[in-house]
Amino acid sequence: MNAPVDLDHASIAATTPLDRLDPSNPAIFRDDAWQPYFARLRREAPVHYTAESMFGPFWSVSTYKEIMQCELAHKVLSSDSLHGGITIRDRDKSLRLPMFIAMDPPQHDEQRKVVQPIVAPANLAKLEHMIRERAIRILEGLPRNETFNWVDRVSIELTVSMLATLFDFPQEERRKLSHWSDCATALPMPGGLIENEEQREAVFAEMLGAFTKLWNERVNADPRPDLISMLAHGEATRNMTPREFMGNLILLIVGGNDTTRNSISGGVLFLNENPAEYDKLRANPALIETMVPEIIRYQTPLAHMRRTATADFEVGGKTIRAGDKVIMWYISGNRDEAAIDQPDRFIIDRARPRGHLSFGFGIHRCVGNRLAELQLKILWEEILKRFPRIEVVGPAERTYSAFVHGITNLPVRIPG
Amino acid sequence: MPQVTYIEHNGTEHRIELEAGKSVMQGAIDNGIPGIDADCGGECACATCHVYVDEAWLAKCGTAGEQEASMLSFAATAEPNSRLSCQIAMSPELDGLVVRMPEAQH
Numbered sequence: 001m002n003a004p005v006d007l008d009h010a011s012i013a014a015t016t017p018l019d020r021l022d023p024s025n026p027a028i029f030r031d032d033a034w035q036p037y038f039a040r041l042r043r044e045a046p047v048h049y050t051a052e053s054m055f056g057p058f059w060s061v062s063t064y065k066e067i068m069q070c071e072l073a074h075k076v077l078s079s080d081s082l083h084g085g086i087t088i089r090d091r092d093k094s095l096r097l098p099m100f101i102a103m104d105p106p107q108h109d110e111q112r113k114v115v116q117p118i119v120a121p122a123n124l125a126k127l128e129h130m131i132r133e134r135a136i137r138i139l140e141g142l143p144r145n146e147t148f149n150w151v152d153r154v155s156i157e158l159t160v161s162m163l164a165t166l167f168d169f170p171q172e173e174r175r176k177l178s179h180w181s182d183c184a185t186a187l188p189m190p191g192g193l194i195e196n197e198e199q200r201e202a203v204f205a206e207m208l209g210a211f212t213k214l215w216n217e218r219v220n221a222d223p224r225p226d227l228i229s230m231l232a233h234g235e236a237t238r239n240m241t242p243r244e245f246m247g248n249l250i251l252l253i254v255g256g257n258d259t260t261r262n263s264i265s266g267g268v269l270f271l272n273e274n275p276a277e278y279d280k281l282r283a284n285p286a287l288i289e290t291m292v293p294e295i296i297r298y299q300t301p302l303a304h305m306r307r308t309a310t311a312d313f314e315v316g317g318k319t320i321r322a323g324d325k326v327i328m329w330y331i332s333g334n335r336d337e338a339a340i341d342q343p344d345r346f347i348i349d350r351a352r353p354r355g356h357l358s359f360g361f362g363i364h365r366c367v368g369n370r371l372a373e374l375q376l377k378i379l380w381e382e383i384l385k386r387f388p389r390i391e392v393v394g395p396a397e398r399t400y401s402a403f404v405h406g407i408t409n410l411p412v413r414i415p416g
Numbered sequence: 417m418p419q420v421t422y423i424e425h426n427g428t429e430h431r432i433e434l435e436a437g438k439s440v441m442q443g444a445i446d447n448g449i450p451g452i453d454a455d456c457g458g459e460c461a462c463a464t465c466h467v468y469v470d471e472a473w474l475a476k477c478g479t480a481g482e483q484e485a486s487m488l489s490f491a492a493t494a495e496p497n498s499r500l501s502c503q504i505a506m507s508p509e510l511d512g513l514v515v516r517m518p519e520a521q522h
Binding site: 068071072105109112113116117119120121122124354355359361362363365367369370 | 453455456457459460461462463464483486487489490492493518519520522
């Protein structure tokens with residue numbers, strides 16, 4: 001069921017009747033074949049309705065300008081988990097997970113502000129030294145002249161050690177964080193990471209147990225600058241229900257994990273696919289500054305965010321009705337030539353590289369965006385000091401998901 | 417043409433002429449003044465063109481609208497005189513405006 005199939009995506013994307021086009025099929029992301037589907041949507045129907053899909057009916061918004069309009073319309077396009085939250089997949093009402101990304105104002109604003117100081121400029125400055133030490137340790141431990149999976153050895157390792165620090169979670173158990181994150185976003189399927197929702201709930205319960213222990217230690221201690229202590233002492237969060245605590249944990253774990261991880265992997269892949277850009281970077285490491293946001297645009301580690309209309313809403317000449325599901329395809333808006341020059345090219349020295357949709361815009365814009373950039377920047381600075389070349393030596397394997405646009409395996413070799 | 421002075425967090429001053437009707441954010445971008453990122457390009461959707469308006473000019477600049485106030489409330493270092501510079505349109509009345517940039521745009 002999940003094995004790659006050799007399909008001619010370009011002709012399927014071109015010949016499927018427009019009203020039958022389904023850009024949510026997770027296989028097109030796993031097979032890196034999403035481009036022609038979204039190119040057609042941008043050209044023929046920037047706001048498009050799919051009546052039938054594995055996720056039910058939904059609207060697709062695929063162009064930059066129209067996505068921005070939706071981002072700003074938070075009063076009629078709700079993120080609330082009561083309506084289905086922020087991803088295309090509906091969960092059973094009884095399994096709903098409140099978390100601040102899946103709330104509307106005012107509750108969203110109150111809870112978001114509790115964790116926001118973790119990424120304030122002063123705190124980022126404190127974290128910088130530690131991130132660099134970790135990055136150096138990870139890079140120094142890599143084998144030479146030997147094929148290994150960059151995702152596992154570097155991308156996951158750096159992001160989970162960072163997350164463990166932010167939570168003040170035991171470093172020796174840091175891999176649990178990536179496991180929980182993967183389980184939170186996995187599509188249930190036979191032989192998959194999780195096979196059904198019961199399994200997922202069991203994993204969440206294990207996670208909640210571990211974090212409740214930390215919460216209990218910190219709620220009775222003086223406030224400290226870690227996320228658990230901040231939640232335990234924050235006025236808007238200290239009385240959260242266990243389910244709400246669980247939801248916010250998943251938000252912070254997935255938010256800090258998948259995204260940065262997949263951008264770290266994507267960067268290595270894109271530089272290998274674009275050797276002239278890799279040469280430019282080696283000749284001028286100062287280009288890391290503009291390369292980092294370009295990597296985040298080009299990867300678009302979260303392919304979409306979802307909203308649910310609470311009133312009729314006009315966008316792109318279409319009327320979205322109250323109750324309809326709206327998918328803002330960041331991955332497509334980031335390739336919109338009306339907004340981005342030569343969007344299908346990976347160019348590490350763009351003039352204004354941060355004008356991309358990967359972090360979202362409006363009130364739900366990614367809290368951790370500068371921390372994500374900082375991690376990538378430091379990692380690339382340390383990579384360039386050590387390795388003139390990281391060679392991708394086999395095909396990348398990708399996540400079967402319409403939400404997490406991920407790379408699960410990237411075989412590389414460092415000559416030396 | 418009306419003038420605006422931008423003061424970077426490190427104290428460096430930049431004085432430019434800015435056509436009436438253009439935003440204070442656009443003036444910084446067009447003149448390559450560091451310290452204003454403007455990731456969303458002026459849609460009032462990101463809070464990375466955050467400035468502190470000099471007290472003397474605060475009343476003339478008007479108050480933040482609802483969307484702007486929401487975005488500012490998530491800015492890392494917002495103060496009572498914080499504005500998003502994409503939402504301040506230049507006018508003859510603002511000739512001489514002084515704005516300061518925060519430590520970083522988040």
